[in-house]
Amino acid sequence: MxxxxxxxxxxxxxxxxxxxxxxxxxxxxxxxxxxxxxxxxxxxxxxxxxxxxxxxxxxxxxxxxxxxxxxxxxxxxGELAPTEEERADFFRWLFFTAGPIEQGVTARHLGYEPKDPRARASVGFGDIDVALSMLEAHLGTHGWVCGERFTLADVYVGSQVAWGLQFGTFPKAPAFVAYSERCAEREAYKAAKAIDDALIAKLQQES
Ligand SMILES: N[C@@H](CCC(=O)N[C@@H](CS)C(=O)NCC(=O)O)C(=O)O
CATH class of the missing domain: 3.40.30.10 (Glutaredoxin)
Structure with missing residues (x-):
């Protein structure tokens, strides 16, 4: 097994x-x-x-x-995990992207984005444009989530950025585009994508 x-x-x-x-x-x-x-x-x-x-x-x-x-x-x-010094960035941006960013862009996409300041104070993403700009600023000044080294946080953050750019829920900011391109160069990304792309093609043939 x-x-x-x-x-x-x-x-x-x-x-x-x-x-x-x-x-x-x-x-x-x-x-x-x-x-x-x-x-x-x-x-x-x-x-x-x-x-x-x-x-x-x-x-x-x-x-x-x-x-x-x-x-x-x-x-x-091992190498894919954060070092002691990298743990703050690893957990901060992983949770920030999985929580506020994903919820915020989904809420906006579905038309649920709260405009009222009191409602904004109670949703985790607050102002989604500010939240996105925080992630953009981090990725514009660091090669990867944890600095200059790839970790598995980049798989999650990189996937959200790639999908956000593809579906238009993230701004086409140069920092997001360049980071997404760096992620797409990973051999593991290419191997995994080839498998899913082949499965998608098969499903489409069958339908
Ligand atoms: N928070 C979950 C979300 C998982 C999720 O919503 N998956 C979708 C596909 S992208 C799904 O299984 N949808 C089918 C359904 O809910 O019936 C995660 O990050 O893994």
Whole structure:
């Protein structure tokens, strides 16, 4: 049995987890999910039926990891993990992107962005333009989330930036574009993307 079971759909956030699995050179077996028919093993691990859902068949027993950001943090070991000095940037920007940034751009995209200052004070992203500009400023002055070295936080942040640029929910700021291009040069990114692109092409042929 592989060390990880990876529930995914190629047209989903599962792409983030696959990239992380390839960066970590993890031994994984994919379990492809259709939206109409979620396997019982997925629903038992994650009753929301969401992907990605990862099961680590650890020596002490199975462990379930959901949430792309958590999957990136979980797989971050050795060179892919932050050093003591890098931990603040690693956790700050990983959580900031998974929480305020993702919620903020989604709220705006769906037309739920609060305008009232009292409502803004209670949502985690506050003013989404300010939140985006904070991330832009960080990536404009650092090669990677933790400075001049790639870590698994870049898989999550880089994926959000790439999707934001692709779907127009992030501004086409030079710092975001350049960072996204750096991420796309990663061999693990290319390998993971090739797998999902081939699966997507197959699904489209079948439909
Ligand atoms: N917070 C989760 C979100 C996962 C999520 O919403 N996945 C979507 C696909 S991108 C999904 O499984 N949607 C199917 C559904 O909810 O029925 C994460 O970061 O992994």
């Amino acid at each position: 592989a060390e990880y079971t990876f529930f995914t759909h190629p047209m989903s956030r599962g792409q983030i987890a696959r990239w992380a699995l390839h960066e970590a050179d993890a031994d994984y077996e994919q379990a492809l999910v259709t939206w109409e028919d979620r396997p019982a093993a997925l629903l038992s691990a994650n009753p929301l039926g969401k992907v990605p859902t990862l099961i680590h068949h650890a020596p002490g027993g199975d462990r379930v990891i959901t949430e792309c950001a958590a999957i990136c943090a979980y797989l971050a070991k």
